[in-house]
Amino acid sequence: MSPIGGSTRALTRKGAATRRRILEGAAAHIREHGVAATTLDDVLASTATSKSQLFHYFPGGREELLLAVARLEADRVLEDQRPQLGELTSWPAWQLWRDKVVDRYRRQGRLCPLNSVMSQLGHTTPGAQAVVTELMRVWQAEIATGVRHMQGIGEIDSGLDPDRTAAALLAGIQGGVLIQLSTGQTTHLEAALDLGIAHLRGGRLA
Amino acid sequence: MSPIGGSTRALTRKGAATRRRILEGAAAHIREHGVAATTLDDVLASTATSKSQLFHYFPGGREELLLAVARLEADRVLEDQRPQLGELTSWPAWQLWRDKVVDRYRRQGRLCPLNSVMSQLGHTTPGAQAVVTELMRVWQAEIATGVRHMQGIGEIDSGLDPDRTAAALLAGIQGGVLIQLSTGQTTHLEAALDLGIAHLRGGRLA
DNA sequence: CTCCTATTGGACTCATAAGTCCATTTTACC
DNA sequence: GGTAAAATGGACTTATGAGTCCAATAGGAG
Incomplete structure (x- = not known):
């Protein structure tokens, strides 16, 4: 059921919100510019998040994010x-x-x-x-x-x-x-x- | 008719052969491994050519080669x-x-x-x-x-x-x-x- | 033979973007 | 209010691969 690692990590309300912000921001950027033209930094910039946050919620990095x-x-x-x-x-x-x-x-x-x-x-x-x-x-x-x-x-x-x-x-x-x-x-x-x-x-x- | 630049450059028999070798080598590598897993260096290695040759025959670099x-x-x-x-x-x-x-x-x-x-x-x-x-x-x-x-x-x-x-x-x-x-x-x-x-x-x- | 151009080798530069790390702050829960 | 875990900021490392450059060689036309 759970994405990739299988480990169900504890998520606070704030954490869940951030995760969703990153995911939807990535989706939006991709819809507009395509995958090739979407870097992790683009996503961070457009969602006002930091690298550590992205890798915190998507430990598998870019690949896990894209899959999501x-x-x-x-x-x-x-x-x-x-x-x-x-x-x-x-x-x-x-x-x-x-x-x-x-x-x-x-x-x-x-x-x-x-x-x-x-x-x-x-x-x-x-x-x-x-x-x-x-x-x-x-x-x-x-x-x-x-x-x-x-x-x-x-x-x-x-x-x-x-x-x-x-x-x-x-x-x-x-x-x-x-x-x-x-x-x-x-x-x-x-x-x-x-x-x-x-x-x-x-x-x-x- | 001519590919991208439109300029018809003089091609000796040897040059034409090299160009074809690069093109077909690239196609073969892509057919086998996909585009993402095909770097210019891969193509060079598998066709016994050098970087200067590739850019000599495909001045537009990777993009022109892929288009070909x-x-x-x-x-x-x-x-x-x-x-x-x-x-x-x-x-x-x-x-x-x-x-x-x-x-x-x-x-x-x-x-x-x-x-x-x-x-x-x-x-x-x-x-x-x-x-x-x-x-x-x-x-x-x-x-x-x-x-x-x-x-x-x-x-x-x-x-x-x-x-x-x-x-x-x-x-x-x-x-x-x-x-x-x-x-x-x-x-x-x-x-x-x-x-x-x-x-x-x-x-x-x- | 000679000169001009095509051809070639391959080291070097440069940009980019993924991923790592650690210090700091915030939150949840008792 | 204190503590452990979650959340965050952002600088830093590292890998990679595209593209550049110049010097050296080969080939063809007169």
């Missing part, structure tokens, strides 16, 4: 899709979700904090890997639940494999966002979502 | 899909292409040189951005050509927008690969390709 930011951003990704992601119970509801996703990434623009942090940490690092894998697992599961519900009410062909379809849809979203990072356009993201949903509807476009 | 590697890898991506990508003229042909893509990325494993280089260079850098944008443009165009051909012979509903469909399919591929980088599985890539192609076939699974 990754967790934060991964959570945010799902948060930003709620409550629509959990209520895929009618075609209009799917459309609402689709729009929310597009909107979220359009707002985010060309800097994806999670992608940024991940490629810095390296996709092979156990910790980083776990964060992404878990995010994908939950995300895909919620989509699959939506598919199953629609199958239950006879709106989706029961011959479709919910998990596999959800996996494809999720891949489309990820790729759409990735392409957006370079092109600045959400065209691909929208196309992927629309095609995925159209396929669920049996080929009929909305 | 990105171009190399971007070309390779399309090369690896030939000739199938250009021959999407029947359903079995689509399947062959699909298999080739999956196989290519399965082989590549969890280190994607292009993704690695891109996130290091930053998606906003004009040069890096251009490389990816161009790759996506060509890739998508070739898929779209395949769709149009199938529409021409009446195998795909002419109501489908070839470019938009190709965009969605491409997004699925990108996302599938991205997810594979963390999970190690090509499940998502395969699901995305299969769903995309199934949609083209009008919902019928292969």
